[in-house]
Amino acid sequence: MTAKNESKNSDNAKPTVKEIPDKIVRRLPHYYVQLKNMLNKDVEYVSSEQLASIMGYSSSLIRRDLSHFGQFGKKSYGYDIHCLYSNLHRILGFNHEKSMVIIGAGFLGRALANNKSYEERGYLLRGIFDKDPAIIGLEFNNLRVMDVERAPEFIAENNIDVAALAVPALEAQKTADMLVKAGIKGIWDFTETPVEVPEDIILIEQNMNDGLCKISCKLVQKSK
């Protein structure tokens, strides 16, 4: 949670994964999406100023962030996007295989089952669970919904790393407790309610409604 590992003199240092502080981890997915888009357009180099204008961060912040991935800049051309991308890929751990389950097979859980983003990020979707007998047994993306009662055994036996939590808010804590007890390492939490887990469990809250706030704020600004 602190920036104590952030060093302004790390430009030439071989980046190690441990050096990335939380506040930078938070921005990494944004870099990933932008760099991927650029590669898809066959762009080869990008300056911190160009990234700044696209991403809305200051160019100095971007230079500082990128220094954590090592030094890839060519003064005259900007940063080599292939290098940045491949190092970011490594830092994000996408080359490590992670197994995942989805808890909750409502519409959100089903959307997550159909998500096309797992493979390129190293995730292997192994199962989807629900407690509703009317939903158990349905198939989404070739996965048959299993009874959530079976989840603890499945997670333990298959050494599942990550669970997407797509249950109603009222069931969030109880389900998180079950996941922790079953040996889950990380929870991708869509419940938008406070969930408490032991310190060694990675809990990432995915607040789907962030955008509603930002749009509303900007609409008001424009109307003034």
Next chain:
Amino acid sequence: MTAKNESKNSDNAKPTVKEIPDKIVRRLPHYYVQLKNMLNKDVEYVSSEQLASIMGYSSSLIRRDLSHFGQFGKKSYGYDIHCLYSNLHRILGFNHEKSMVIIGAGFLGRALANNKSYEERGYLLRGIFDKDPAIIGLEFNNLRVMDVERAPEFIAENNIDVAALAVPALEAQKTADMLVKAGIKGIWDFTETPVEVPEDIILIEQNMNDGLCKISCKLVQKSK
């Protein structure tokens, strides 16, 4: 996109909405969620250090951000959460009514139709659209799915402010063009593909897969 409006001397100034720069707008939804959770637990005051430990920002950043909402701190108790919350509510424009439609009634669109977060944020969900004849006519949250061909007329006639874009990536740009032409003011974009809109349109990308990146990064850090 710049911090030119950020003033370190604004502690006692009456905050105006125009003064909030983009990089702070980006953090506002996080403050909103945290303050709401605290109010739900009947917490009355919070220090910047407490917020820092919960949110993972530095306490100095938090003090600077909050100075944009005016000065509510009582030295000995910390910030008055009710005051912060109500000012944040105003800055986020939740007291202004905004009408909204959803384009795409796949599982994600249906999850958005069932989303319980609109009312408290001042959004009124008015319609949901799809192009698939097998989906048109189905009902979600008391809204009957309409043919997307009818969307331009519906948006123009009903003066719709915001559209949630929940279509496949390949249809993203085409659909955004349609929305812009129909007079939409803001797009809440779930497509995770680059979409271009004119400068006066508010485009907020809601990258649902951010969390996958963060969890993966943290799993690697822990495994080292």
